[in-house]
Amino acid sequence: MSAQDLVYLTLREAADRLRQRQLSPVELLDAVLARTALLEPQINAYITPMFDQARAAAAQAEREIMGGQYRGPLHGIPIALKDNYWTRGVRTTAGAKFLAEFVPTEDATVVTKLHEAGAVITGKCNMHELAMGGTTTNPHYGATHNPWKLDRIPSGSSGGSAAAVAAGFCYAAMGTDTSASIRGPAAACGLSGLKATYGRVSIYGVIPYAWSFDHAGPLARTTEDVALVMNAIAGYDPNDDGSADLPTPDFTARLGTGLQELRIGVPRDYFFDNLETDVGTAIETAIGVLRDLGASVEEVSFPSAAIAPTLYPFASRPEAAIYQESFLQQPDDYGADVRPTAEMGAVILATDYLRAQRYRAAIRKELAGLLRRVDALVTPTARATPHPIGRRWSEINGQPVNPTLVATGNTVPFSMSGSPALSVNCGFSAEGLPIGMQIVGRAWDEPTVLQIGAAYERATPWHERHPSL
Amino acid sequence: MSRRPVSRRRFLAGASAGGAALALGSAAAAAPVRQRSGISPQVVEELAQYADVPLAPDRAAELAPLLAGALAQLRALPTQGYENLEPAVVFRVPPEG
Numbered sequence: 001m002s003a004q005d006l007v008y009l010t011l012r013e014a015a016d017r018l019r020q021r022q023l024s025p026v027e028l029l030d031a032v033l034a035r036t037a038l039l040e041p042q043i044n045a046y047i048t049p050m051f052d053q054a055r056a057a058a059a060q061a062e063r064e065i066m067g068g069q070y071r072g073p074l075h076g077i078p079i080a081l082k083d084n085y086w087t088r089g090v091r092t093t094a095g096a097k098f099l100a101e102f103v104p105t106e107d108a109t110v111v112t113k114l115h116e117a118g119a120v121i122t123g124k125c126n127m128h129e130l131a132m133g134g135t136t137t138n139p140h141y142g143a144t145h146n147p148w149k150l151d152r153i154p155s156g157s158s159g160g161s162a163a164a165v166a167a168g169f170c171y172a173a174m175g176t177d178t179s180a181s182i183r184g185p186a187a188a189c190g191l192s193g194l195k196a197t198y199g200r201v202s203i204y205g206v207i208p209y210a211w212s213f214d215h216a217g218p219l220a221r222t223t224e225d226v227a228l229v230m231n232a233i234a235g236y237d238p239n240d241d242g243s244a245d246l247p248t249p250d251f252t253a254r255l256g257t258g259l260q261e262l263r264i265g266v267p268r269d270y271f272f273d274n275l276e277t278d279v280g281t282a283i284e285t286a287i288g289v290l291r292d293l294g295a296s297v298e299e300v301s302f303p304s305a306a307i308a309p310t311l312y313p314f315a316s317r318p319e320a321a322i323y324q325e326s327f328l329q330q331p332d333d334y335g336a337d338v339r340p341t342a343e344m345g346a347v348i349l350a351t352d353y354l355r356a357q358r359y360r361a362a363i364r365k366e367l368a369g370l371l372r373r374v375d376a377l378v379t380p381t382a383r384a385t386p387h388p389i390g391r392r393w394s395e396i397n398g399q400p401v402n403p404t405l406v407a408t409g410n411t412v413p414f415s416m417s418g419s420p421a422l423s424v425n426c427g428f429s430a431e432g433l434p435i436g437m438q439i440v441g442r443a444w445d446e447p448t449v450l451q452i453g454a455a456y457e458r459a460t461p462w463h464e465r466h467p468s469l
Numbered sequence: 470m471s472r473r474p475v476s477r478r479r480f481l482a483g484a485s486a487g488g489a490a491l492a493l494g495s496a497a498a499a500a501p502v503r504q505r506s507g508i509s510p511q512v513v514e515e516l517a518q519y520a521d522v523p524l525a526p527d528r529a530a531e532l533a534p535l536l537a538g539a540l541a542q543l544r545a546l547p548t549q550g551y552e553n554l555e556p557a558v559v560f561r562v563p564p565e566g
Contacts, residue, residue, distance in 0.1 A: 212558055310542045315557070321520075328522045343524060344536055347516035352543060357556035359546060364557070416557075 007168035011225035015073040025061040025076030045164040049123040075118030080173040083124035086205035094207040095127040108205025117232040126160030131209040134407040139335035147467040152386040155188035157181040162189035172220035180411035183423040187381035187436020193219040198418030199244035202237035210319035223453035227251040255454040265300035265374035276384040282427035282435040305413035314356035317345030364417040381423040381436030425462040508537035
């Protein structure tokens, strides 16, 4: 097997080889670190590599597996973390100058769970400053480049995590998602990425953007790989007040199930407005695939989704401002794009914050009613493919548009509702840039979302493509 | 107080176009609402003082139109029928006390 084949195994394929002792965790890590050494100067996926710790963890995993102590599918698997997850003894910057020297004294709950599962943590990935944006063009730690086209953004804010997986530096990476930050980078980098139901995965030890919106979740090359990571990280955490004390499903249980019994809704109004032509073509083809797989596809209406972009700044930015109170005393240490977002949060009245949160409850109720009629919704994840690094606007069919609407317009309604939402790769533009399809389910019903994503991937080849680097 | 169900039809009346206009940030959408929201650079400066956040005058001038446009869109959303809806952030006592 070539080095390229080795680094582009799926997590499942790598895990099977490790379990069967056809491959050692040390060999696997060596392969991805060799690739990282070669390509990281072009990608800039990491803020803080943890390669020495990773080598020690891989050696330990090798000893354990050889000794018959196989822990499960993540044992010995290289996995990267977005740099807003606390890591004991390793600096955690959240992409901010304010936190350049912050070294946590404990791990985030997700990190603890990954260690318990035997994962090999490769490092802390670049991100949009404080997760407050969607380009990962970080003024303090440099821009992350999209492995599919190096002059393009990887989206954000989990852009370093997505680029690391797409470039073959690891087999999965952890991201966080407040309005789009797992789903957007997954779409932009040709990956699967899941924002589970709010409360399903602990956010204890994740540096907050906005508590009532922040979600932790995985990005990987396939939906099955996402499900395998979810099995390790999901579950109730008493340290997280938003964590749900509910039974945790086996996220892989229905991955092989067909779609014949499922009703899938397509909310064309709003979600399909003003799409880049290639995005529209790809999503229509993908919907046809779901229909061919036996799903009952019907058009549905979700009108209140259109007000989500209006509500989001008022519902989220005051939450950011209270966490960032000390940062706001040193405003020159913010990057130029994040500074106004942060400052605006400090001057929003509490009444307007609560006004937005009230409408948010209405969105959730309307969606819950809609999802009593259908089992899931599908939409484009982003309305356009990723734009060039350094450009402050997106373009749709040659017209300049607000990049925030392009990146988050279709994802933020489901951030408002806290719904499980998966992005899967559903094709490529004429320029060779990946396109994402968002699959949204009922609260706590991640297995259906993953079932649809996995069935789609079995029927299509997109997830098997890799960037030419 | 009794909790009446929200009438979705009333709640959504006129809502859909506003959201997209705000997100696109068009000057045309923002211009008339500046007056309605009453947000000026001076007001932003005073709010920042109230919040104990240092904000240079040029920053207030940059923020004021952003905030004014967004705020006017928010306050223009229909309110009839949502008065009894709980905000998404509500304190609850857990079953265990």
